[in-house]
Amino acid sequence: MATTAQPTPRDLHAGLQKIRRRRWFLWLLIIAYLPAMMVALRTPQSGQTVVVVFCIWLILLIIAVALLALVRCPQCGECFHMNGFLFRPVRKCFHCGLHLRADKKKNR
Ligand SMILES: [Zn+2]
Secondary structure (H helix, E strand, O other), X not given: OOOOOOOOHHHHHHXXXXXXXXXXXXXXXXXXXXXXXXXXXXXXXXXXXXXXXHHHHHHHHHHHHHHHHXXXXXXXXXXXXXXOOEEOOOOEOOOOOOEOOHHHHHOO
């Protein structure tokens, strides 16, 4: 197996920033579900609107989960949130244990 070189602090920060942004996108999408449905229910043709809003939300959710599942750890290069077929959006890399805020802890 090839050994991976240690990432520079800049690469580490950029990689972790990318992971944090994708996590925020997923959580905001989950939070936005209820308000979006409430707005859809208040429209004149609420039945159709709810179906359309739900389909759009579901497609965005699939994209957000796929982006989060496939994001690479800046330290080890493995998928940050995946272990085999298991997806868990935890705050540490499954493979090397790198914390999501490791770049911010080093600066203090
Ligand atoms: Zn890792």
